[in-house]
Amino acid sequence: xxxxxxxxxxxxxxxxxxxxxxxxxxxxxxxxxxxxxxxxxxxxxxxxxxxxxxxxxxxxxxxxxxxxxxxxxxxxxxxxxxxxxxxxxxxxxxxxxxxxxxxxxxxxxxxxxxx
Amino acid sequence: xxxxxxxxxxxxxxxxxxxxxxxxxxxxxxxxxxxxxxxxxxxxxxxxxxxxxxxxxxxxxxxxxxxxxxxxxxxxxxxxxxxxxxxxxxxxxxxxxxxxxxxxxxxxxxxx
Numbered sequence: 001x002x003x004x005x006x007x008x009x010x011x012x013x014x015x016x017x018x019x020x021x022x023x024x025x026x027x028x029x030x031x032x033x034x035x036x037x038x039x040x041x042x043x044x045x046x047x048x049x050x051x052x053x054x055x056x057x058x059x060x061x062x063x064x065x066x067x068x069x070x071x072x073x074x075x076x077x078x079x080x081x082x083x084x085x086x087x088x089x090x091x092x093x094x095x096x097x098x099x100x101x102x103x104x105x106x107x108x109x110x111x112x113x114x115x
Numbered sequence: 116x117x118x119x120x121x122x123x124x125x126x127x128x129x130x131x132x133x134x135x136x137x138x139x140x141x142x143x144x145x146x147x148x149x150x151x152x153x154x155x156x157x158x159x160x161x162x163x164x165x166x167x168x169x170x171x172x173x174x175x176x177x178x179x180x181x182x183x184x185x186x187x188x189x190x191x192x193x194x195x196x197x198x199x200x201x202x203x204x205x206x207x208x209x210x211x212x213x214x215x216x217x218x219x220x221x222x223x224x225x226x227x
Binding site: 033042048106109 | 156214
């Protein structure tokens, strides 16, 4: 089944403790992206990657890191989480944007709470 | 700046009634346009997309959307709503080889 898999689904952590949210897709998509969803703000892009070793900042990159060493994986790293990073996070992938088939496939989300 | 506006935060309709969710975009050129649905506790699922050609686009679950260039709109419609359609709906746009911009969403409540 074509899918984007995120782990964990739920995570509670303490301020300053480094964490990684994993994301993996099995569709050979070139484009991957991380979003955070907050009430009233919709989805805001954190980082995106056009291909292996190619990443760029989205709208709200502060406090986050990403890497794209393999095509299928795009982990999101919070080096020193803070309470304002409490949110619902989504990973998404698509064939290269701008083509005739660039709707996203989304993961099921990771609900992160930083206390 | 590129933007997508969904003016209705919350909409309530009766089961069996028709539905229209509004979406307006502001882009330099005609963008690629999408509608997604998010059921509670789930990720977003693509309902339909518009790239070019016929301005009336058919999607999954009986939804359709109409692109109107003159109004910079891409409204989502369904002739008869089912209780299972209760969810949050997001309009999105992309300039092609650029990031996708999402609206803030419209929550749909369906009453019996």
